[in-house]
Structure formats: C-alpha cells, structure tokens
Amino acid sequence: MRLLPSKFKYVLPASALLLATISSAFAEDLSAMPEKVKALKSPNGAHEVFDVNKGFSSDGEQNRELCIRKTKEKTKQRLLTYHRCLDVAWCPNSSMFVVNDNSGSNEVIPYLYNVNDLKHPVAITPRLMNAVTDKKDKLAIQQSDMFLLVSATRWINPHALEVTVRGAGVKPGCFKIMYEWDLKNSFKRLKRVQE
Numbered sequence: 654m655r656l657l658p659s660k661f662k663y664v665l666p667a668s669a670l671l672l673a674t675i676s677s678a679f680a681e682d683l684s685a686m687p688e689k690v691k692a693l694k695s696p697n698g699a700h701e702v703f704d705v706n707k708g709f710s711s712d713g714e715q716n717r718e719l720c721i722r723k724t725k726e727k728t729k730q731r732l733l734t735y736h737r738c739l740d741v742a743w744c745p746n747s748s749m750f751v752v753n754d755n756s757g758s759n760e761v762i763p764y765l766y767n768v769n770d771l772k773h774p775v776a777i778t779p780r781l782m783n784a785v786t787d788k789k790d791k792l793a794i795q796q797s798d799m800f801l802l803v804s805a806t807r808w809i810n811p812h813a814l815e816v817t818v819r820g821a822g823v824k825p826g827c828f829k830i831m832y833e834w835d836l837k838n839s840f841k842r843l844k845r846v847q848e
Contacts, residue, residue, distance in 0.1 A: 682806070684740065685740055699723060700768055704720075718732075732766065752805075
C-alpha cells in the first residue's frame with residue numbers, strides 16, 4: 654500500500670548508503686516491529702496493532718502485514734503490507750497511532766492512522782513538504798541530494814506529533830530539523846541541528 658506520489662519518494666545514491674540510517678535508529682518512543690515487538694496494545698487496552706508474517710515471496714522478499722483488532726474480538730483488519738520493518742507508537746489517548754514504514758535503508762514513509770477511520774491513513778511527508786515555509790529549511794530540503802528521510806519520532810501530547818527531517822547534500826551538509834505537527838496542517842519548527 655503506497656499513498657505517496659512518486660515525487661515524495663527519495664532515492665539515495667549508492668555512494669551515500671553509509672550515511673543513511675533508517676528511522677528505527679533515531680525514533681524515540683516508537684516500537685520497532687517485528688524486531689522488538691510483534692504486537693502493541695493501545696494505552697487504554699481497547700485495540701492492538703500486530704505483525705502477521707506471510708512468509709517469503711518467490712524473489713525472497715519478506716511479506717508482512719500490519720493488522721489491527723479490538724482486543725476483545727478475533728476479527729482483524731489489514732492496514733498495510735510491508736517488507737522490512739515498521740516503527741509504531743500509539744497516541745497517549747489511544748485515538749490514533751503513527752507508523753513509519755522503513756521500506757528501505759533510503760526510504761521511510763510515515764502514516765498517521767485514526768482508529769475511527771482506518772481506511773484513510775494520513776501520509777505525513779506530503780503534508781510536511783507543503784507546510785515548510787522557512788526559506789533556509791526549504792532550501793536545505795530541496796538541496797538534499799544525498800538523502801532525505803522524514804519520520805514521525807514521538808508523541809508530544811495527544812494533539813501533537815514530532816516529525817523529524819534528516820537530510821544531507823553537498824550544499825546543505827548533514828542536518829536534522831524537528832517539527833511539531835498539530836495533526837492537521839501546521840508544522841512548527843522546534844529545532845534545527847547541523848550534524
């Protein structure tokens with residue numbers, strides 16, 4: 654399941670593979686699935702998101718599914734198919750959860766799921782790209798010709814999520830920018846660090 658237009662997928666040149674790290678390495682307050690956990694219950698215990706291993710494809714690729722169910726029911730709903738690993742974190746009030754699909758060492762695709770509307774996850778990257786107005790940030794993002802990774806990093810509170818952009822390029826160098834997202838359209842810069 655891919656909700657992002659191709660222009661929001663960033664390809665990392667082979668020469669920069671050593672510089673890139675997947676979201677799991679810097680995601681705070683997130684659980685790595687299936688490496689660390691196979692299932693993650695909501696804080697109120699009403700729902701559980703979990704990994705289903707579907708074996709390997711004919712070309713040797715892992716086939717996994719992220720599913721959800723109410724904890725008192727056996728019926729499950731498939732949310733997405735993935736091939737590597739995910740980072741998952743429940744909102745403190747259990748109404749939502751965020752998923753970083755670490756689809757490659759050079760690609761992270763973050764989604765926000767609302768338990769009342771699971772069929773329409775919010776693709777976070779295009780929202781962030783459309784909301785960045787700071788000229789320095791925008792230029793650094795545009796000039797990130799080595800790598801650019803956008804990921805959800807932690808819940809600030811039930812109404813705000815920290816989203817981190819890590820990038821590198823010849824002109825901007827290596828940088829990390831953290832934003833506070835209001836879960837709608839506003840992204841407020843929290844911090845910018847040259848790495």
